[in-house]
């Protein structure tokens with residue numbers, strides 16, 4: 064067992080040899096027998112101390128493998144407030160000061176969608192690993208360039224979301240993999256609400272409901288059914304102007320309504336719809352949502368994810384042997400949607416490769432871009448990217 068652990072860690076570290084500013088952690092990790100007594104924790108710098116950070120900080124604070132060393136925000140009082148609240152020694156007003164001022168192993172990027180790409184690049188250039196909220200870059204090509212750069216710099220980059228780590232995702236993926244659904248024909252997934260009220264960037268160029276909301280369903284369906292070969296989509300803007308807490312009048316430039324079709328090969332077709340104009344009685348938090356949001360049908364099965372894929376409550380599965388159907392995986396285990404960075408940090412400390420992987424995040428990014436191209440051209444868009452599948 065110990066040998067197996069060492070092999071895991073060796074394999075992981077071959078891909079992530081240098082952690083942080085040139086510091087090798089491999090010997091310490093390889094020596095560690097009890098992982099909770101790893102003598103060097105993964106040092107974490109968090110950039111972007113807005114809404115989502117209120118979910119990340121508590122989770123990271125409880126992570127035994129993580130040591131929060133600094134915060135950063137271009138609204139400096141937010142960085143200072145978070146540092147004080149979570150007992151983090153340093154805070155900075157911009158990334159340049161953060162990279163120069165503190166040694167850390169991974170940057171957790173929780174900034175505006177449009178800022179991710181250049182901040183991720185700066186961190187990688189400075190030899191830091193990166194966990195990025197979605198999207199990891201503004202285009203598929205830029206994301207692929209970031210991955211190539213990370214390899215040159217011997218660091219790694221990972222991108223949200225973390226939906227593939229839920230027990231319900233694993234159950235659905237395993238059910239399809241085991242052939243219990245027969246020939247999978249079709250799938251549908253949806254996620255929407257009335258849109259964030261706090262920041263304008265969600266509606267500006269580089270924002271949009273596809274990278275903010277559709278991203279979850281696209282990650283789930285490709286994760287369960289396999290990489291998409293091509294995409295057709297329609298997108299639109301339903302609400303032309305918005306008011307957000309940081310801008311009295313926002314011209315909506317990115318799609319706030321989208322419907323896309325994915326061809327997963329072997330005839331399997333899936334549909335995702337997402338948008339910022341969906342009345343949802345469960346609200347932005349999804350509290351109490353207990354209806355199916357992902358449905359998959361095949362010649363031998365009908366399977367429905369209960370709740371959202373980022374906050375699932377169970378899976379209903381009907382088969383010829385159980386026509387009325389039964390509910391499975393009602394225990395969420397330790398999965399919560401905000402756990403992505405923690406999962407990666409644990410992987411860095413233990414050598415255990417997480418299910419989240421950057422090729423999958425890049426594939427999802429290419430699908431989002433293809434959906435927009437399909438809207439502009441009216442055509443079906445072929446995809447280049449793929450990822451290691453099945454994921455379970």
Ligand SMILES: NC(=O)c1ccc[n+]([C@@H]2O[C@H](COP(=O)([O-])OP(=O)(O)OC[C@H]3O[C@@H](n4cnc5c(N)ncnc54)[C@H](O)[C@@H]3O)[C@@H](O)[C@H]2O)c1
Pocket residue numbers: 110111112113114115116135136137138141156157158173174175176178182196197198261262274275
């Ligand atoms: N809010 C949520 O519920 C939620 C959930 C899941 C994922 N996300 C994702 O998290 C990201 C952030 O969303 P949010 O809702 O927290 O937005 P937000 O506007 O509340 O927070 C973003 C923060 O980043 C800071 N920032 C922007 N540019 C910066 C830069 N160059 N350097 C340093 N700081 C900078 C802003 O000042 C702000 O404090 C987005 O990618 C979003 O899609 C949000």
